[in-house]
Amino acid sequence: MSPALFASRQGPSCGPMLSDSPRSSVAAPFLPARPAIAGRIAHRGVGCPLMQRQGQRLAVATVEPSTASPEEAQRLKDLAMETGYLKIGREFPKGVTLSDIVKTLPEEVMKLDHGKAWRAVALTSAAVAGSMxxxxxAPWYLLPFAWFLAGTAATGMFVIGHDCGHRSFHENKVVEDVVGTVMMMPLIYPFEPWRIKHNAHHAHTNKLEEDTAWHPIRPGQFEAAPKTFQWALRLFLGSPLKCFTSIAHWAMWHFDINLYTEKQRPRVLISWAAVAAFVAFGFPAIIANLGLGGFVKFWLVPWLGYHFWMSTFTVVHHTAPHIPFKDAKDWNAAESQLAGSVHCNYPGWVDTLTHDIAWHVPHHVCAKIPWYNLRAATESLRENWGEYMTECNFNWKMMKTIFTELHIYDKEKNYIPMDHAKPEKFFTAQRKILPDSV
Known part of the structure; x- marks a missing residue:
């Protein structure tokens, strides 16, 4: 569908508005929203652009369809093959707003289905219990498989809490708060602090200095860091250990009361009390019955498996050789949410246990879409905006690119490796050892 054809179409209502203006970015949930924004980032979380009020027509910029030149098409194809992607999205057109994109989505993808939501809870509960x-x-040689399965099932708990945080699980907000808190308690993830900070990620996706989820290192920051910290960055951001760095994000962003306003703090404290209760009663119970080894075996290793997926999903969704992070003055919501998020295909069993969290692009276009409608929403986006989307299969070549090349974000060159000035043995060895196979 040409963008010119939907200029008068009324789209689905998705919740509070994300600004489409490059210079008028939405305030993070812990800051007052700007008066110019139609719709505020309210307590119910960041949603999607408001379409139009009943009986009124919203003017939409008409965007003429265009076709990439053969040279540009070949360049994108070569880049995709070189870095492990199926398809690299072409340059995003000027004049397209997030509202334009949302209007092409079918109304049905916004509808909640309580039956499907509760079946997800049942599936995840059964998967976690079964993996335990x-x-x-399991004999010792099958424990890695059992642990990996348990970590993947635990990720499903987070995804249910994630939908609750976006108010796409149930029509009753109290139900969402309770379910979200309970699902995230065993992960020691406080629901309300996470919800607030995650909303900031949606409001500022791929915006330099403001995106709270996966923020790139800048050249000056790396060079100014102490040598020991530089080596820590090499180790954790320039190797497969990058797949566990969400642990640092979890610790840094969710347990500091000073990060929250006075109004937010009572709910933050309730979430802290919930995870503290699990630590105070759950951990001793596990250790008393199974010993310290049982604690490691049944909780710690699956928890690390959960963080593997938490880190991997996030870095793959928001890190690619051609996807820019931009300053607030140049940032555009439509480009960042559609073209700045990567669709990655994972094995079917992973999608099943993690409730399609990898079908991530429509979630950034409209966070109100429940998980069970993400596939239909993705197909709609492919039909209408597919040429601007980046897609991949989960593969070693792509991950090798992320581990060994996409380290420091330079505004002129996008990503550059930490050893861009002079080759370093640490990275040279990984480039030789890590497989290139797709």
């Missing part, structure tokens, strides 16, 4: 049973009976 598998850990209990």
């Amino acid at each position: 049973g598998l850990i209990a009976i």
Whole structure:
């Protein structure tokens, strides 16, 4: 569908508005929203652009369709093959707003289905219980498989809490708060602090200095860091250990009361009390019955498996050789949410246990879409905006690119490796050892 064809179409209502203006970015949830923004980032979380009020027509900029030149098409194809992607999105057109994109989505993808939501809770509960049973009976050589399964099932708990935080799980907000808190408690993830900070990520996706989810290192920051810290950055951001760095994000962003306003703090404290209760009662119970080794076996290793997926999903969704991070003055919501997020295909069993969290592009276009409608929403976006989307299969070549090349964000060159000035043995060895196979 040409963008010119939907200029008068009324789209689905998705919740509070994200600004489409490059210079008028939406305030983070812990800051007062600007008066010019139609719709505020309210307590119910960041949603999507408001379409139009009943009986009124919203003017939409008409964007003429264009076709990439053969040279540009070949360049994008070569880049995709070189870095492990199926398809690299072409340059995003000027004049397209997030509202334009949302209006092409079918109304049905916004509808909540309580039956599907509760079935997800049942599936995840069964998967977690089953994986614990598998850990209990597995011989030592099958434990890695059982742990990986348990970590993936635990990720499903987070995804349910994630939908609750976006108010796309249930029509009753109290139900969402309770379910979100309970699902995230065993992960020691406080629901309300996470919800607030995650909303900031949606409001500022791929915006330099303001995106709270996956922020790139800048050249000056790396060079000014002490040598020991530079080596820590090399180790954790320039190797496969990058797939566990969400642990640092979890610790830094969710347990500091000074990061929250006076109004937010009572709910933050309730979430802290919930995870503290799990630590105070759950951990001793596990250790008393299973010993310290049982604690490691049944909780710690699956928890690390959860963080593997938490880190991997996030870095793959928001890191690619051609996807820019921009200053607030140049930032555009439509470009960042559609073209700045990567669709990655994972094995079906991973999608099942993690409730399609990898079908991530429509979630950034409209966070109100429940997980079970993300596939239909993705197909709609492919039909209408597919030429601007980046897609990949989860593969070693792509991950090798992320581990060994996409380190420091330079405004002129996009990503450059930490050893761009002079090759370093640490990275040279990884480039030789890590597989290139797709």
